[in-house]
Amino acid sequence: MKTDLNPIDVNQCRQLFETWKHRDNLLNRVTAEMTRWMYDVGQRGWPKFGETANRLKRFRGDLRAHFDQEDELSSQMLAFYDAPHPEIDAMRRQADRDHRNLLERLDDLI
Numbered sequence: 001m002k003t004d005l006n007p008i009d010v011n012q013c014r015q016l017f018e019t020w021k022h023r024d025n026l027l028n029r030v031t032a033e034m035t036r037w038m039y040d041v042g043q044r045g046w047p048k049f050g051e052t053a054n055r056l057k058r059f060r061g062d063l064r065a066h067f068d069q070e071d072e073l074s075s076q077m078l079a080f081y082d083a084p085h086p087e088i089d090a091m092r093r094q095a096d097r098d099h100r101n102l103l104e105r106l107d108d109l110i
Contacts, residue, residue, distance in 0.1 A: 009080050020073050027066045034059050053110050060106045067099045 034055060041048050074092055078085065 013077065013080060016073055016077055020070070023066060023069055023073075027062065030059065030062050056106060056110045060103060060110070063106070064103060067103075070095070 037055065038052070041052070071092070074088070078088060
């Protein structure tokens with residue numbers, strides 16, 4: 001089993017983590033904007049159900065794309081190792097279940 005990464009792999013791993021952090025930051029900004037908008041609408045007391053549904057649909061699309069990118073990044077990271085990693089596989093399965101649950105809950109809201 002390969003336990004150490006060569007220097008090239010270390011740099012590639014580091015870049016993948018930087019990409020992952022960047023994409024997480026983008027999703028955090030989208031989430032913060034959605035939260036601000038919903039707060040503002042709630043403060044005005046004017047329900048905007050149609051606009052809310054449209055914004056949630058866009059948010060769902062952003063979230064789905066983020067989950068797909070996250071899955072791709074984790075696949076790229078696993079490619080650095082020669083042997084299977086049951087712990088990582090278990091975490092990926094749990095993340096997939098969590099992602100499906102979040103998307104289903106958003107679908108219910110929409």
